[in-house]
Amino acid sequence: MSDTPSPEFASSNDATPSNDATPSNDPGRFDQIVNLTKRRGFVYPSAEIYGGFRSTWDYGPVGVLLLRNVKDAWWRAMVQQRDDVVGLDASILTPPAVWEASGHLTNFTDPLVDCKKCGQRWRLDKLEDPDKCPGCKATGSFTEPRNFNLMFSTHAGPVADEGALAYLRPETAQGMFTNFKNIINTTRVRPPFGVAQVGKSFRNEITPGNFVFRTREFEQMEMEYFVPPEDAEKYYEYWKAERERWYLELGMPRESLRLREHEADELSHYSSATADVEYLFPWGWDELEGIANRGDFDLKAHTERSGERLDWFDQAEGVRYVPHVIEPAAGATRTAFAFLLAAYDVEEVRGEERVVLRLHPRLAPYKVAVLPLSKKSPLQETARALAAELRDEWSCEYDENQAIGRRYRRQDELGTPYCVTVDFETSEDGAVTIRDRDSMEQVRIPLEGVADWLRPRLK
Ligand code: GAP
Numbered sequence: 001m002s003d004t005p006s007p008e009f010a011s012s013n014d015a016t017p018s019n020d021a022t023p024s025n026d027p028g029r030f031d032q033i034v035n036l037t038k039r040r041g042f043v044y045p046s047a048e049i050y051g052g053f054r055s056t057w058d059y060g061p062v063g064v065l066l067l068r069n070v071k072d073a074w075w076r077a078m079v080q081q082r083d084d085v086v087g088l089d090a091s092i093l094t095p096p097a098v099w100e101a102s103g104h105l106t107n108f109t110d111p112l113v114d115c116k117k118c119g120q121r122w123r124l125d126k127l128e129d130p131d132k133c134p135g136c137k138a139t140g141s142f143t144e145p146r147n148f149n150l151m152f153s154t155h156a157g158p159v160a161d162e163g164a165l166a167y168l169r170p171e172t173a174q175g176m177f178t179n180f181k182n183i184i185n186t187t188r189v190r191p192p193f194g195v196a197q198v199g200k201s202f203r204n205e206i207t208p209g210n211f212v213f214r215t216r217e218f219e220q221m222e223m224e225y226f227v228p229p230e231d232a233e234k235y236y237e238y239w240k241a242e243r244e245r246w247y248l249e250l251g252m253p254r255e256s257l258r259l260r261e262h263e264a265d266e267l268s269h270y271s272s273a274t275a276d277v278e279y280l281f282p283w284g285w286d287e288l289e290g291i292a293n294r295g296d297f298d299l300k301a302h303t304e305r306s307g308e309r310l311d312w313f314d315q316a317e318g319v320r321y322v323p324h325v326i327e328p329a330a331g332a333t334r335t336a337f338a339f340l341l342a343a344y345d346v347e348e349v350r351g352e353e354r355v356v357l358r359l360h361p362r363l364a365p366y367k368v369a370v371l372p373l374s375k376k377s378p379l380q381e382t383a384r385a386l387a388a389e390l391r392d393e394w395s396c397e398y399d400e401n402q403a404i405g406r407r408y409r410r411q412d413e414l415g416t417p418y419c420v421t422v423d424f425e426t427s428e429d430g431a432v433t434i435r436d437r438d439s440m441e442q443v444r445i446p447l448e449g450v451a452d453w454l455r456p457r458l459k
Pocket residue numbers: 170171172173203205212213214215216217218219220222287288289290327329330331332333334335
């Protein structure tokens with residue numbers, strides 16, 4: 001009987017990358033990746049048993065871990081590791097006054113056209129040819145453009161009258177401005193300081209699409225950094241560099257990531273300068289995050305509308321001022337998807353295809369999988385006990401079904417960085433085999449040393 005993990009292929013160290021000609025941003029790969037996300041439990045169409053619902057998606061058992069890891073990595077870098085940023089979790093339901101002040105009721109619109117021939121609606125500024133309907137291909141069939149407000153409205157309470165009108169927030173940012181006074185009065189922050197928030201936002205997008213890239217319900221990771229006015233330019237440059245670094249550190253390939261400054265006609269109503277962090281998606285460069293210099297627009301607008309003075313008194317200098325705001329605003333759902341695309345790799349190993357998600361260990365849904373070579377005693381008990389020990393620190397898979405090669409394949413597709421195999425020799429030598437996802441190299445280490453071995457590698 002075999003006493004070491006049966007090799008997944010004839011040799012375990014013979015990976016021959018075969019994907020030079022088809023990088024993961026190749027449009028041909030898009031369908032394969034979307035397919036994998038469904039097959040392996042990352043993302044499902046929402047309400048699928050009822051035929052799905054208008055570009056909404058549910059994150060499955062594996063996807064929820066990836067998404068959570070992206071948000072945790074952002075929180076770690078933006079809040080936990082800094083002494084100048086505090087967190088917030090503000091409400092999604094918001095009264096109209098907030099959106100009047102922020103300008104969203106007037107300005108948060110997209111130009112919409114209807115095709116008179118087929119009845120489909122389009123976002124005019126996103127059409128390749130503003131005169132041609134992408135649906136039925138008719139030309140000159142559009143209505144005059146009209147501004148369509150992207151906010152979802154509802155009513156809070158049992159009476160659906162004007163006084164109960166509320167909006168689902170289209171960005172997390174405003175909660176950080178409306179709580180400015182609360183935060184400076186209840187914590188010891190002083191400019192420059194930031195307030196960070198992760199949470200759901202809602203936009204009634206005219207043309208959602210590209211899988212989870214543009215949806216009507218999505219998650220954002222935003223931070224408002226309040227600075228003395230004269231320092232705004234300096235911190236705008238600082239945050240552009242910091243944010244780009246974050247994506248690179250988590251494994252985004254340099255050649256698939258860029259920073260792009262907005263042209264004057266692209267700027268939002270509140271912004272004097274914005275740069276986007278863009279990823280090279282299968283359909284071209286597109287936005288992951290915007291870093292904006294919002295000036296004093298928001299605090300002044302809310303001061304005017306609410307009557308509450310939202311400013312800062314610098315006691316040392318004896319001056320009062322309205323801080324300016326630098327805002328790095330990222331999409332969590334979109335970013336998780338981009339990390340998935342960047343990680344997807346196909347290689348040929350001894351004539352067989354291997355699909356592997358080369359996710360950074362911090363983002364990988366499962367950090368480790370424990371795989372006993374047999375379901376028999378004592379392998380199963382040892383493996384289960386090891387998995388229980390590892391779960392104390394990491395999300396850990398346990399799988400005892402099918403041939404070991406197939407189990408490795410499954411973990412590769414889930415992006416699990418390490419597989420620990422308990423085999424027939426374990427009870428004699430007290431050791432297990434750890435297999436590396438990327439190199440497929442295997443090392444044998446003492447059973448009781450597994451957690452210590454993994455810890456520095458999963459940081
Ligand atoms: N507070 C500023 C703000 O919300 P934004 O550029 O409109 O700026 C920030 O949004 C980020 O939120 C975008 O870069 C994108 O990643 C994400 N996002 C925006 N709309 C989205 C949508 N419909 N679906 C998925 N993500 C979206």
